[in-house]
């Protein structure tokens with residue numbers, strides 16, 4: 001158990017409570033949106049607000065966070081969160 005996991009937003013670089021963020025995780029070299037925060041793996045976060053989500057999609061910031069090419073379908077899924085907020 002890591003008690004001090006980094007939960008820094010890939011867009012605004014601020015650390016927030018986990019319930020204010022969307023978690024993405026890398027499992028078996030695949031990126032998944034970890035909606036229930038229980039998938040494990042190496043995580044990266046974005047705030048649940050339009051500005052951060054928009055920036056993360058526009059600049060594909062998760063590619064940098066995970067050091068790999070994140071599938072466009074993942075960014076499409078993030079776009080759904082943006083519209084829901």
Ligand SMILES: [Zn+2]
Pocket residue numbers: 009010011012013014046047052
């Ligand atoms: Zn943010």
